[in-house]
Amino acid sequence: MNIIEITDLHKVYDQEAVPVWAVNGITLSFEVGEFAAIVGPSGSGKTTLLNIIGGLDDPTKGNVVIDGVTINKLGGRQRTDFRMKNIGFVFQAYNLIPVFTARENVEFIMHLQGKNKNERDKRTKELLEAVGLADRIDSRPNKLSGGQQQRVAVARALASKPKFILADEPTANLDSKSTENLLDIMEKLNRNENITFIFSTHDQRVVNKARRVITIEDGAVVSDIRK
Amino acid sequence: MISSFAWQNVWRNKIRSAVIITAVALGTFAGIFTIAFTNGMVNDRIRVIIRTELSHIQIHQPGFVDNNDFTIRMSNADSILKKIKKLPHVMAAGKRIVINSMVASAETSTGVKITGIDPADGIKVSDLNSKLINGKFLEETGKNPVVIGEKLATKLKIGLRNKVVITVQDVNKNIVAGAFRVAGIFRTDNLMFDESTIFVRNSDLVKLTGLGPGEAHEIAVLLDNNELSEKTRNTISAMFPRLDVKDWQKLSPEAGYLVSAMGQYMFIFIIIIMLALCFGIINTMLMVVLERVHELGMLMAIGMDKIKVFTMIVLETVYLSLTGGALGIALGYGASTYFARNGIDLYFWKEAYAEIGYSSIVYPVIDAFTMVYTSVMVVLMGIISALYPAYKALRLNPTQAIQTE
Ligand SMILES: Nc1ncnc2c1ncn2[C@@H]1O[C@H](COP(=O)(O)OP(=O)(O)OP(=O)(O)O)[C@@H](O)[C@H]1O
Ligand SMILES: [Mg+2]
Numbered sequence A: 001m002n003i004i005e006i007t008d009l010h011k012v013y014d015q016e017a018v019p020v021w022a023v024n025g026i027t028l029s030f031e032v033g034e035f036a037a038i039v040g041p042s043g044s045g046k047t048t049l050l051n052i053i054g055g056l057d058d059p060t061k062g063n064v065v066i067d068g069v070t071i072n073k074l075g076g077r078q079r080t081d082f083r084m085k086n087i088g089f090v091f092q093a094y095n096l097i098p099v100f101t102a103r104e105n106v107e108f109i110m111h112l113q114g115k116n117k118n119e120r121d122k123r124t125k126e127l128l129e130a131v132g133l134a135d136r137i138d139s140r141p142n143k144l145s146g147g148q149q150q151r152v153a154v155a156r157a158l159a160s161k162p163k164f165i166l167a168d169e170p171t172a173n174l175d176s177k178s179t180e181n182l183l184d185i186m187e188k189l190n191r192n193e194n195i196t197f198i199f200s201t202h203d204q205r206v207v208n209k210a211r212r213v214i215t216i217e218d219g220a221v222v223s224d225i226r227k
Numbered sequence B: 001m002i003s004s005f006a007w008q009n010v011w012r013n014k015i016r017s018a019v020i021i022t023a024v025a026l027g028t029f030a031g032i033f034t035i036a037f038t039n040g041m042v043n044d045r046i047r048v049i050i051r052t053e054l055s056h057i058q059i060h061q062p063g064f065v066d067n068n069d070f071t072i073r074m075s076n077a078d079s080i081l082k083k084i085k086k087l088p089h090v091m092a093a094g095k096r097i098v099i100n101s102m103v104a105s106a107e108t109s110t111g112v113k114i115t116g117i118d119p120a121d122g123i124k125v126s127d128l129n130s131k132l133i134n135g136k137f138l139e140e141t142g143k144n145p146v147v148i149g150e151k152l153a154t155k156l157k158i159g160l161r162n163k164v165v166i167t168v169q170d171v172n173k174n175i176v177a178g179a180f181r182v183a184g185i186f187r188t189d190n191l192m193f194d195e196s197t198i199f200v201r202n203s204d205l206v207k208l209t210g211l212g213p214g215e216a217h218e219i220a221v222l223l224d225n226n227e228l229s230e231k232t233r234n235t236i237s238a239m240f241p242r243l244d245v246k247d248w249q250k251l252s253p254e255a256g257y258l259v260s261a262m263g264q265y266m267f268i269f270i271i272i273i274m275l276a277l278c279f280g281i282i283n284t285m286l287m288v289v290l291e292r293v294h295e296l297g298m299l300m301a302i303g304m305d306k307i308k309v310f311t312m313i314v315l316e317t318v319y320l321s322l323t324g325g326a327l328g329i330a331l332g333y334g335a336s337t338y339f340a341r342n343g344i345d346l347y348f349w350k351e352a353y354a355e356i357g358y359s360s361i362v363y364p365v366i367d368a369f370t371m372v373y374t375s376v377m378v379v380l381m382g383i384i385s386a387l388y389p390a391y392k393a394l395r396l397n398p399t400q401a402i403q404t405e
Helices: A046-053 A076-086 A102-113 A117-130 A146-159 A176-193 A204-209 B002-010 B014-054 B077-085 B119-125 B150-156 B191-196 B202-209 B226-239 B253-291 B293-302 B306-342 B347-355 B368-394 B398-402
Strands: A002-013 A020-031 A035-039 A061-066 A087-090 A164-168 A196-200 A212-217 A220-226 B057-060 B090-104 B109-117 B132-135 B145-149 B163-169 B175-186 B197-201 B218-223 B244-247
Touching (some): A020 A196, A020 A220, A035 A046, A035 A176, A076 A102, A076 B306, A102 A117, A102 A146, A146 A164, A146 A176, A176 A196, B002 B306, B014 B218, B014 B306, B077 B090, B077 B218, B090 B119, B109 B119, B109 B150, B109 B202, B119 B218, B145 B150, B145 B163, B150 B175, B163 B202, B175 B202, B191 B197, B253 B368, B293 B306, B293 B398
Parallel strands (some): A035 A212, A087 A164, A164 A196
Antiparallel strands (some): A002 A020, B057 B244, B090 B109, B090 B163, B145 B197, B163 B175
């Protein structure tokens, strides 16, 4: 079953001056349970593509349909709500809330969703255990390493039970050991819980772990390989 | 949940928040204390005007107030007085003969307003006897006593038991003079009053001028409550429609004006303080939004909608100003109540204050209206200064906000 359907997607920046075709006619689909890497040189359009899939940016042309809903057609409030319920985000810079502990960071989105305390506590514990941080549950981000922070970010992305997770260069700020560790955790979640991950990367080791590698250049898909 | 998040956010940068909270606290404190101080001065001035100088209500024959004309007088003052003393809330009332005259010592002479009072009533209507620094107030017996202000005594270069000569017009428009002996010297906080008003016995003036025993220029009425001045004035006016009945606000337009004008000045004063604080808060909150661009972008990306983002920034701002405001109000209230008990002695300005009729010891007066008004203004200030930074946060675009560097 396809969870994401992308058809003839275009994105032009600076339409008046010198137009930049950041995404130039991409048609792609993703199935539930994929572990897919998007690779390509710098400026090839990876971030732009992920942002449009995540509904953070609007395409100039084309559609992104998620589970039957054309996200780029949703209005502001509905789209935010849709993101909250369906999409998990992991960012390159972790972007944890510094005043919150690991637990509170993970819990936050469940607060936004209006989940009750029991459910929040249970899920937060499960998730932080799953990313190997059960013992750091009450630590603030400044007491955690980069790798640990990114693992909290993965737990946070999963907290809302999204249909898939988008991660733009999640390992770019991590050393090789933390990268490997994070990848192991993501892979395990993917294999055991069938969680869909779509991530962009420059890192060959990350690419090696992916089961599908989509290469884009100048905003277009040049290869799409399933292993 | 947003509210506790916002509260935690306030304490992210402790020093910065402490600085702005202190600024708000000081501003609010200054506002409240200044109002209490000014209220204290005004109240004291009004108390003096009522208790020492004017009393609550005065009754004259029409025309007397404007000219102080000796011939414009009431002939049946005693019967009027009797009726007025029976009215509710009237603490005391007394008749007075008021004549503009000359007083002379061996050295020099000067123009004064000579007031003839019945000692028994006079002591109750005015608290002047408590302002005596020397001698005694007018007594029933003894020969031609006069009570004068310290300033006048200095001017005439006389002291207690010295003689002065008072020159007045009698009922036949002849100039007559009488010798009076200084029985007491008073000092109020109003130098003008001390210099220009002297007191003698009504009966002595009657003898000197040839007035009838029931004749008087003025009846002064003291009430047990300032607030009832106007109402009682109306009652008396209805009883004696042909007489001119005025309350203290009309008798001393300066005093009436003080009350209303000070209220307005203080209102504007608080607004100016709050406006100044607004700019400080806006500046701080814009910095906050700028610093948290990435985080706000992340929050929007993961599903915090714009209303919540807006609310969060507004709450953070309101918390900042409320914390400062609450501190300032508490401080202002504390300081005002402390000094309301102990007084603030501005002795180094004593002379200057006395020149304009004010006491140099000020007892601040803090009232509920000021507290409520200031609190409301603090909340308003918080909300108003929140709007622009919160709007800035709303305008953030999550993709740009998330972008690193
Ligand atoms: N907001 C923007 N305004 C104008 N041009 C943009 C904007 N964002 C991206 N671009 C341009 O679009 C193209 C694609 O950028 P994008 O960030 O998607 O590349 P990328 O593959 O993620 O690169 P990297 O690997 O360096 O992260 C680039 O040429 C970039 O300069
Ligand atoms: Mg990128």
